Amino acid sequence: MAARPVWKGQLRLSLVSIPVEMYSATKTGARVSFRQIHEPSGKSVRYQKTVPGVGPVDAGDIMKGYEYEKDQYLLIDPDDIDEIKLETKKTLELVQFVDACEIPPLYFDKPYYLVPTDDLAEDAYRVVRDALRSTKMVGLGQVTMRGKEYLAAVKPCGDGLLLETLHYAEEIRDADPLFSDIEDDTADEELLEVAKSLIERKAGPFKADAFKDNYSIALKELIERKTRSKSTKRVQTDDSEGESGGGDNVIDLMAALKQSLAKADGKSSGKSASKSGKANSKTSKTAAKKKSA
Secondary structure (H helix, E strand, O other): OOOOOOOEEEEOOOOOOOOOOOEEEEOOOOOOOOOOOOOOEEOOOOOOEEEOOOOOHHHHHHHHHEEOOOOOOEOOOOHHHHOOOHHHHHHHEEEEEEEOOOOOHHHHEEEEEEEOOHHHHHHHHHHHHHHHHHHOOEEEEEEEEEEEEEEEEEEEOOOEEEEEOOHHHOOOOOOOHHOOOOOOOOOOHHHHHHHHHHHHOOOOOHHHHOOOHHHHOOOOOOOOHHHHOOOOOOOOOHHHHHOOOOOOOOOHHHHHHHHHHHHHHHOOOOOOOOOOOOOOOOHHHOOOOHHHH
């Protein structure tokens, strides 16, 4: 399945605007996901939004509530939020540049690939990439997506640009209270030399593929063994009855497992793992409209 951009807009450097698309740089499809199954009936567990004394409610009747006092909420219509005008919804302007090593690691949140939308945008895109590369600087700006404005750092990555969202200063927890009981005395010199020698012996270039998710590998092997075993308890779900209650975002476990195993054997076709099983049932509001009709 082709990757879908999580954001589309303009990367702006002074008066230069470059049409770009943003794609998540990480994926979770290779990990094992489970559904919760009600053992006696064999049916999958679903979740409904309910209100005490009312029961299941229509998603269209749910609004955002801000608690301005104890148990006192100010209701905010989603349309009011959508109407908030922020330039960063469509434009990521690089407003400051800092040394690549100046940003503390704990500020980094999530990486995204930033790519030009078409051939016409590539020339300006390459200029920004090469300028950042030669100066060894990182561009800072802000971008709005998924209902939140993020601080972002843009840096060269291979032939393209990598955007990493950053935590704001107020989101970082102060470490001093946690480290205050640790003595600031210098470590024993002899022990320090031994530790430094061990570190130097194990020093080397970073290779991400040298590390494996051993828990996921063991979990997949367990599932594969149980799949082959005739004694493994199995159920066949029937989700055709009733409405889904919404909110399910489930990966087809066997499809993901087989594809992951194929990749491990070097037989993968190179296509990313497809996701299936997303709940797309109609809301109770639609059902109510049909009844009234």
